[in-house]
Amino acid sequence: MTITPITTLGDLTTRRGTAGDPLRGRLPLARRADGLVGSVIDSSTSLLAAQTHDIVRFAMGAPAAESVPAEQFRRIAAEVLDHDSFTYGATEGEPGLIETVVEHHSTTPEPTHPDRLVITSGGMQGLDLAFKLFVDPGDLVAVESPTYTNGSGTALSYGADVLEVPVDRDGMDVDALEDLVASTGRLPRVIYTIPTFQNPSGTTLSEPRRRRLLNLAHHWGSVILDDDPYGSLRFAGTRVPGFRELSPDDPLVFSVRTFSKVLAPGLRVGWVDADPRLRHLLIAGKQAMDTCTNVPGQHIVERFVRQGGYDDHLARLRVEYRRRKEAMDAAIARHLGPRVRTTDPEGGFFLWVTLQGEDARVSASRLFEIALAEGVAFIPGPALSPAGRFGDAFRLCFASTTPERTEIGVQRLARALDIARAEVDR
Template identity: 70%
Template sequence: MTVNSFAAQPRTTDVRTALPLADRAAGLVGSVIDSSTSLLASQTHDIVRFAMGSPADEAVPVEEFRDIAAKVLDHSSMTYGATEGEPGLLEALVGYLAGTSEPADPDRITITAGGMQGLDLACKIFINPGDLVIVESPTYTNGSATALSYGADLLEAPVDEDGLIVEALPELVAATGRIPKAIYTIPNFQNPSGVTLSLPRRQRLLELAHEWNAVIIDDDPYGLLRFEGEDLPSLQTLSPNDPLLFSVRTFSKILAPGLRVGWVDTDPAVRQLVINAKQAMDTCTNVPAQHIVAEFIRRGGLDQHLAGLRTEYKHRKDAMQESLHRHMGNRITTTDPEGGFFLWLTLQGEDAHISTQKLFETALAEGVAFIPGPALSASGKFDDALRLCFASTTPERAEEGIIRLRRAMDRELAALDDGGLGGGMRGGGTR
């Protein structure tokens, strides 16, 4: 068939069945979280935005970035860069981390296009189709979706106030009759729950990983944003130079997500595989953006910047919790994170019969956006829960957003009452 004759054919068949798609295409599930950006951009009315896990606009050091960018564009090369990262950024990053609780060896660091590329590299290197991957439930489903895109079978494991319930893993794994290939965890101020993996559970997780020879994909975008409590030793600190640790980090939450600059910390032998895999993706991370980050670190402002974020984000978390208590009382419960970006809100009593997926539509009409619980579970659990980002919203706007959310809940509860809470009751999710 010629090109012209093909073009003349009627396009009546679903493109997914008409095209010779790879088997893995069925695992490309996309992201409700990321899609919310486009959805909100299309709205014409005022919306309080609790949905995206993004730093506050006013927390981004824009003026300093402008000054640095002018110098970078004057003096930096616009050609390709080294796949492992610009030497200046690698040096600045390793130097900065030397003064933190998680120092890094330059032979282990590779610069990535944000944290998501780090997760993709981990899955690309370690996961075969059909491999069993443990994921937290709820979790950051962009991470679990990446594992799915490489053909993984997901095993959801519950979370409580001390993070992933590691002691439940042996029984969950035994029930599958298989050994996991990887364990995906967000140990600090977990997305979406805000909880932190306890020290005993960190230690036990490392033991299980070695027992199973399973790689731990250690995703920690928020570890530098602790605003109360005591730091816990990282998995890298507890098990130095561990080849089963693949640690993913990013500047997206501490500087600006639009820079798309992050890094991974891996065993040096794995690092060469990371470089090989990245060369097949994008050759190198955005070179000018790397130079901007490197210069920001070299100027010595990162510690002060982080200190300001911690103070402000604690203030915003406290303010949101106070608003929730004032306007919703015992209709909801929330987690109480010691850092990071998120509150996990669970509906109580009669409100637990409200579907947070349906509530999202009503809330959007009322002028407030959040992420419903089922979007944060690989199997669609938690229809009685939702995620709120406190970091990106001022206390005044958060107050208005909580009022709008309560109105949306009232509307949904009234609709349930009108329909009767008998046979038409919506089942609440489980934690």
């Protein structure tokens, strides 16, 4: 069997289950296969692995490799592996980890209860469970625009009709959401939002908009799918209350959380916090996926948090990610200046960059191809919109690279933009 590698941006965007796929004439594919659009973000890992030259990686939204507490994990893993951690676990999660999450949140503005929690295989499984529970084919799902590819892609995989809602400096434009819903004549079953340090824009939904969104959700009977992987990574500004703080125990708020962005994505440990009446359905839905989340991984996370390293770890991350974000800001100012406009996140991982003036004629997708050849990678804007919008924009991750590597990467990006601009001007 020959495996065809992903080698171009086209490979990332065309390997989809579309009605024109030649497989459809030869295999009895289900109709839902047409909605399996995949993730350009995740597929970029394979694309980058196929490159043989040095690349500064602003593409994947991953923690800095050096920020992962690997030594502590090795020590804890040795303890865990001395015990029986190799059998099946409870579908809802290991009791010790559930108790640890509850205890950790007991002193925060959003305390929780074991009956609200189900441990998941990363945040992505939480999103999948939410759409599985709430969305039928043809239902309307409102998403931010731009948005996280994997979230909108999961909605599409369940047959949703996706309604893109613009984002500005205060997050999702909730007034625009209301107008768009009115124009469609249909109510959204789910409103999917990444409210804090949004992926990909880095913006944060303001408190007035959060309150307004809660009101609309109750008026419409819509579920707010509250996806917050980055909320604990605030390094500037003032904290904004979460949905569960503004509306405690609200049955229309379904929260997805993960340790991927603050500990290590490879552990694949997250959780959902939802109305206790949903727990039996969440367990049943998860049993149809993977039976249980990786048991040794759960035990590693539990012990790391219980042994007191978690809060200090988060504090170090905030300091380091602020340093890296400021380094990216400075490099962009030096090498790109007024040619681009960027967002100014107060935490998280991402900057959203929009080309300005004559440079806006450059296609972000073409810029990606040139930049990759020049030795720098990012995610082009069209990959972050179900409709392929934002041809003049792209996402940069500042968390993964040191300031020194960021300087090199932005220099390469400026050179790539020069080459792309020359192509347009010819």
